[in-house]
Amino acid sequence: MSIIVNATEDTFKAEVLESPMPVVVDFWAEWCGPCRAVAPLLEELSGEYVGKLKIVKVDTEAAPGIAMAYGITSIPTMHFFKNGEVVKTLVGARPKAALQAQFDEIVG
């Protein structure tokens, strides 16, 4: 079951910065091959971390202000947020097991 949220410039603060749960933000775009490759993996993972970790996608073309604010120059980039702060960054697509290991670490 996918419960991925697509954040916009209007909803980013509420969905990510004010989230009581840790959040993984996936910065992506339609034209980016590796982003499309990693998308189904995030879909699967979103169902496995219900109640522990939230996955939010930011379309960098639709929300360039957020991408700029976080200095995104390569996609896919994943920022891991805890209490509104970036605590970890992953640049580039990774296999599911590698993502899982990183997700487990942040969930603690």
Add this chain to the structure above:
Amino acid sequence: MTEIRNVVIVGSGPAGYTAAIYAARAGLNPLVIAGSVTAGGALMNTTEVENFPGFVDGIQGPELMQTLQEQAEKFGAEVLFDDATQLELEGPIKRITTGMGKVFETRAVILSMGSAYREIGIDDEKRLSGHGVSWCATCDGFFFRNQDVMVVGGGDSAMEEATFLTRFANKVTVVHRRDELRASKVMADRAKADPKIEFAWNSAVTGLEGEAKLSAVQLTDTITGEVRTVPATGLFVAIGHDPRSELVKGVVELDAAGYVTVDGGTTLTNIPGVFAAGDLVDSRYRQAITAAGTGCAAALDAQRWLEEIEDSEHGLDQATTVEGGVR
């Protein structure tokens, strides 16, 4: 008991999918372990492919790979979006373990893992990766609108990236170690004619500057040794590729540069039943069409080898029967 397959193909670029098309049409029910995030291979990060025969108006790299995948599946190839993480290739039954924990047993294996982007190998390259240093112009060009960027490299990939980046960037400087390009004439001419593209000849990238993100690139003249610092917010690395042979190192014979070595003009490796194709083998041509060609050859070699072992197994069966009869 797990089913023993005829052939498993590791990798899903033009070599892997072409091998799959041929093996499927030969009735071998091939499994392609396509990669979870690398499926489709290097062409997934390119735009227009103009030199693949059969497409008069060119074709987008990802579209070509999608088409090859569908063609392989049409004939019965199975495609798995998972990564081979362990290969046990010696012995008559080969065993492949994936990142998701699946195990496959097979008589023949076709290796077609392709190649990975080469890094420059300088300080700060990793630190600034994703903060100005990029290996994918089609992914990241958008973030460099109206900025001054650099492409390092002198081959077709570098020219393609430079030309693509002119859609967004204010200026693109191609940095190349020599004073002439390795790229094909059509690609080189196109880049040279572009008013947004400049060339820094006889120059090597020797340093990167910038705290949170890239701000300037240090270039060293390869003839005079003179060092200069040029402002740039983006550096796209296209200096070539290295074969992705780590998985088979120590088992399958590799050359000094890490390419899998094959017997003469065939796809046979030093291990019976293990074949290799595409950029994993080819340090010389490295084209989509040559990869597809060797992928085809690997499937034919694997098919022939499977027929040979089947014949010899039949031979053994007969011998056993005779022996039983004597008793």
